[in-house]
Amino acid sequence: MLKILSSALLYTALSLTAIPAAAQDLIALNALREGDLRKLNFHDTPQEVSQLSFADLDGNVETLADYEGKLVILNFWATWCFPCREEMPAFDQLSAAYADQDFVVLPIASGHNPVPAIKKFYANAGIEHLPIRIEPTGKLAAEMGVRAFPGSFIISPNGKEIASLVGDAEWFSDSAQAIVEELLGSYTETDG
Numbered sequence: 001m002l003k004i005l006s007s008a009l010l011y012t013a014l015s016l017t018a019i020p021a022a023a024q025d026l027i028a029l030n031a032l033r034e035g036d037l038r039k040l041n042f043h044d045t046p047q048e049v050s051q052l053s054f055a056d057l058d059g060n061v062e063t064l065a066d067y068e069g070k071l072v073i074l075n076f077w078a079t080w081c082f083p084c085r086e087e088m089p090a091f092d093q094l095s096a097a098y099a100d101q102d103f104v105v106l107p108i109a110s111g112h113n114p115v116p117a118i119k120k121f122y123a124n125a126g127i128e129h130l131p132i133r134i135e136p137t138g139k140l141a142a143e144m145g146v147r148a149f150p151g152s153f154i155i156s157p158n159g160k161e162i163a164s165l166v167g168d169a170e171w172f173s174d175s176a177q178a179i180v181e182e183l184l185g186s187y188t189e190t191d192g
Contacts, residue, residue, distance in 0.1 A: 025186060029163075032178045036169035040179070046160030049153075050143040054108050054135035057115060062133070065159060067104060071183050072155040073171070075107045076141040079117040081149040083168035088125055090172035094180065095129040097172070101184055102157060105171075108133045110141040110149070157187045 029042050053061045064074070075091060077084035088107065095105040107130055109118055118132055135141070144153060147166070154163040162183075170176065 029179060029182060032175055032182060034175040035173055036167075037165070037173065037175045037179065039167060039169060040154075040163055040165045042163045043161065046156060046158075046162050049155060049159060049161050050140055052135075052140040052143055054133050054140055057132050057134070064155060067106065067155070068159045069157050070102045070104050071157055071180070071187060072103075072153075073105045073180075074144075074153040074155055075105065076110045076144070076146045076149060076151045077107055078109060078111055078149050079113045079121055084150040085121060085125070087150060087168040087171055088121075088127055088130070090170055090176075092125075092127045092129050093172040094176060097177065098180060098184070099129065102187075103180065103184060105130055106133060107131070108135050108140065110135050110146070111138040112136065154183070156183075 026042050026044065033040050049064045051063055051065065053063050055061050064072070073091070073094070075084075075087075077088070079085070091105045091107060095103075109132070113134060113136070115132075115134070118134070121127070122130075122132065141151065144151070144161075145164070150168055152165045152169070152171075153161050156162050
């Protein structure tokens with residue numbers, strides 16, 4: 001009986017060490033999700049991102065490829081969306097906290113969002129560390145799979161979608177910061 005138990009323990013120990021590094025990373029990241037961030041879905045396999053463009057307020061056109069080399073939290077929002085407006089100050093705090101790292105929070109106002117309304121919201125909410133990006137057609141959000149606002153995605157420094165979240169979350173929570181730090185550390189160690 002003792003021999004059977006020790007064999008079972010050895011088999012279990014060996015099987016646990018056989019988990020690929022990517023799976024171990026997913027397990028570690030999933031363990032960091034708390035509160036609203038339990039809705040954050042880390043993908044088993046990184047996914048391609050849309051190559052459709054969006055713009056800044058000066059009309060300069062960008063794509064997500066312009067942010068390669070940085071860890072990105074991409075957020076699709078709208079001025080008329082109350083949950084979107086509620087989470088923006090947390091995104092602003094998160095952006096400020098990691099401003100000296102290869103990290104960016106990239107909110108894109110999708111669909112009909114008058115620029116004066118965006119500027120007024122940023123001013124009233126005290127948003128100081130987030131860029132203003134617009135995509136009036138809504139095609140980029142649709143191609144990324146957004147079915148409701150807000151919709152957020154984590155994009156790795158090598159330009160792949162690694163996680164998504166439907167709905168709002170507390171993006172400056174201890175959980176969010178732990179996830180950002182873990183991801184920044186893992187891509188620094190492996191060079192993306």
